[in-house]
Amino acid sequence: MSWFRAIYSMEFRRIFSYRVDFWISFLGSVAGEIAVAYFLWDAIYKKNQATEIAGYSFTMMILYYVFAAFGGRIIRGNERMIVATDIYDGGLTKYLMYPISYVLVNFAQALAYNTLTLVQFALGIAAMFLLFGKPAELDLEVSNFIMGISTCLVASCFYFVLYVTIDYIAFWADTVWSLSVMYRFVAQFLSGIYVPIEMFPASFVKLVYFTPFPYIGAEPIKMFLGRSSWQQWVHVNIMIVLWIVPAMFALHIVWKRGLKTYTGVGI
Amino acid sequence: MIRYIRLYANFLRFSFSKAFEFRIDFYFRILMDIIYYAVNILFFKVIFLHSNILAGWTEAQVMVFVGAFIVIDALNMTVFANNFWAMPSLINKGNLDYYLLRPVSTLFFISFQDFAANSFVNLLIAGGILVWTMIQYPDPISILNLVLFLFLILNGTLLYAFVRLLFVLPVFWTHSSRGLDMMFWGFARFMERPHQIFYGAVRIILLTVLPFALMASLPTEVLFSSSPWPTVGYCVLLSCVFFISVLGLWRLGLRSYSSASS
Numbered sequence: 001m002s003w004f005r006a007i008y009s010m011e012f013r014r015i016f017s018y019r020v021d022f023w024i025s026f027l028g029s030v031a032g033e034i035a036v037a038y039f040l041w042d043a044i045y046k047k048n049q050a051t052e053i054a055g056y057s058f059t060m061m062i063l064y065y066v067f068a069a070f071g072g073r074i075i076r077g078n079e080r081m082i083v084a085t086d087i088y089d090g091g092l093t094k095y096l097m098y099p100i101s102y103v104l105v106n107f108a109q110a111l112a113y114n115t116l117t118l119v120q121f122a123l124g125i126a127a128m129f130l131l132f133g134k135p136a137e138l139d140l141e142v143s144n145f146i147m148g149i150s151t152c153l154v155a156s157c158f159y160f161v162l163y164v165t166i167d168y169i170a171f172w173a174d175t176v177w178s179l180s181v182m183y184r185f186v187a188q189f190l191s192g193i194y195v196p197i198e199m200f201p202a203s204f205v206k207l208v209y210f211t212p213f214p215y216i217g218a219e220p221i222k223m224f225l226g227r228s229s230w231q232q233w234v235h236v237n238i239m240i241v242l243w244i245v246p247a248m249f250a251l252h253i254v255w256k257r258g259l260k261t262y263t264g265v266g267i
Numbered sequence: 268m269i270r271y272i273r274l275y276a277n278f279l280r281f282s283f284s285k286a287f288e289f290r291i292d293f294y295f296r297i298l299m300d301i302i303y304y305a306v307n308i309l310f311f312k313v314i315f316l317h318s319n320i321l322a323g324w325t326e327a328q329v330m331v332f333v334g335a336f337i338v339i340d341a342l343n344m345t346v347f348a349n350n351f352w353a354m355p356s357l358i359n360k361g362n363l364d365y366y367l368l369r370p371v372s373t374l375f376f377i378s379f380q381d382f383a384a385n386s387f388v389n390l391l392i393a394g395g396i397l398v399w400t401m402i403q404y405p406d407p408i409s410i411l412n413l414v415l416f417l418f419l420i421l422n423g424t425l426l427y428a429f430v431r432l433l434f435v436l437p438v439f440w441t442h443s444s445r446g447l448d449m450m451f452w453g454f455a456r457f458m459e460r461p462h463q464i465f466y467g468a469v470r471i472i473l474l475t476v477l478p479f480a481l482m483a484s485l486p487t488e489v490l491f492s493s494s495p496w497p498t499v500g501y502c503v504l505l506s507c508v509f510f511i512s513v514l515g516l517w518r519l520g521l522r523s524y525s526s527a528s529s
Binding site (some may be wrong): 020024028030033039048053054173175176181182189195199200201 | 321
């Protein structure tokens with residue numbers, strides 16, 4: 001697997017050659033997400049003089065969004081549409097001639113990006129606690145972080161497989177950018193990144209849990225907040241893996257069919 | 268002026284023929300924006316399951332606000348988004364040369380040349396949603412307030428474009444393709460929330476240097492206000508300031524432009 005290591009380190013070098021972009025986009029998106037959530041929920045809690053909404057105190061609600069912002073970046077990884085670009089410009093051809101799996105090449109690149117999102121997570125959470133202090137309601141247990149981060153990484157595998165499957169639509173479609181954005185909107189809304197799932201009507205929550213999305217958003221966030229046990233951790237991760245299997249199958253089918261239509265135009 | 272109108276008519280013609288060449292993308296984009304609108308409406312519907320009022324607005328008023336910002340988003344996606352997305356690449360690769368040689372304003376040309384015909388369909392849908400939210404609003408709205416509201420939505424669309432350009436144009440110096448633009452998208456979330464929820468320094472910033480509050484939230488406030496004129500005057504004044512700033516930054520940028528790859 002030395003080629004895997006080589007691609008992984010090359011991707012690192014690529015990201016670091018655009019490091020200003022990388023950090024600016026991180027700071028801009030995370031700061032925007034957290035600040036908007038803070039002011040929105042501050043207005044709601046104050047107006048209703050509420051101490052708790054859907055089981056969340058104001059502090060826990062803000063922490064929910066903090067972990068959603070940082071954890072969400074680990075889960076979503078690098079949404080760069082590398083595959084679609086390779087299909088459009090014919091760059092895929094060179095990978096077809098190598099004795100390596102193309103999807104593993106993409107996975108190595110995604111893994112490099114994920115490693116850096118983990119660093120961002122650690123730095124971001126540490127900076128938040130240094131700046132604003134550790135909230136009294138939050139148990140800073142190492143086990144919560146181990147559960148949360150490991151689940152985010154497994155969830156990122158599921159997100160990656162679906163993302164690449166959508167990218168493979170590029171074999172047939174002129175552009176797939178809009179499909180990827182659609183996927184992000186739906187995944188983020190149904191996974192509780194925009195608003196905690198407990199706030200939805202109960203019947204809707206039941207339905208959502210028949211999809212993979214709560215397991216790749218709300219559930220890992222709850223682990224960071226100390227609201228999950230190890231049994232729940234096992235359950236959530238099994239559920240994600242169970243969803244990865246059909247997703248991999250779909251990826252394989254779309255890849256096989258797509259290759260039949262691939263002409264290498266652009267090379 | 269006539270020459271520019273004729274030029275824009277040509278841009279429209281080419282853009283529509285291009286859109287029909289890429290039919291799958293045409294439909295995907297329509298679906299994408301419908302999902303974006305649905306997610307935003309559902310977001311506030313869920314919030315109002317737990318609160319009767321948000322920043323002094325009822326659910327019906329917030330829905331009008333949502334209608335306003337999705338119309339602004341649709342207008343931007345239709346008229347400006349493709350052009351601003353391509354701008355860093357034109358500058359970095361030196362392709363701006365070909366535009367500088369043309370006997371029309373380069374900034375006009377590269378800001379308006381690509382009209383997103385597929386997003387135009389979404390603009391009609393977004394407009395429909397705005398009309399629907401206004402019909403749902405139970406109290407009467409005066410004609411004057413309505414006219415001022417629609418005018419400020421157009422003003423907000425331009426202001427949004429000016430602010431985005433201020434984030435894109437530093438590419439003349441940074442040569443970095445996406446960093447500041449991505450930062451803009453992070454800040455643009457402030458447009459999607461009522462401005463009354465913000466306070467302190469953030470509120471001042473949103474009303475002045477990063478005027479996201481002036482794009483959809485203040486226009487919606489004008490719709491329900493009994494004394495709208497000071498707000499209207501302020502919104503127009505700030506748009507003029509930002510327009511002048513964009514022109515200034517563009518001219519400065521052109522001085523630094525080195526035509527890298529030509």
